[in-house]
Amino acid sequence: MANIRSAKKRILVNRTKALQNQMAKSQLKTITKKYNAAVEAGDKAQASELYKLLVKKLDQAAAKGLLHKNNVAHKKSEFTLKYNKMA
Numbered sequence: 001m002a003n004i005r006s007a008k009k010r011i012l013v014n015r016t017k018a019l020q021n022q023m024a025k026s027q028l029k030t031i032t033k034k035y036n037a038a039v040e041a042g043d044k045a046q047a048s049e050l051y052k053l054l055v056k057k058l059d060q061a062a063a064k065g066l067l068h069k070n071n072v073a074h075k076k077s078e079f080t081l082k083y084n085k086m087a
Helices: 005-041 044-064 069-086
Strands: none
Touching: 005 044, 005 069, 044 069
16 A cells, blocks of 8 residues: 555556446446447337447547547447447
8 A cells, every 4th residue: 555645646646547437337238239230120219329429429439538539430330330230
């Protein structure tokens, strides 16, 4: 355990940030699962709404450094192809 005051604070901040990152990733996975379910069910309206939300959340994750920008680009491409195959 740290003895220095700033190191103790850093530990607390890191725990908080790790929890925030974990929540954001979990939310992203949940939206992805809902989107994939909507695509498989053929529900174009819900898939369209979830697609917009999913792309927004992916961009936010890339901006925060949760995911690499190329990983986000790959995922967006994959989801776009799935959406376009529905039509």
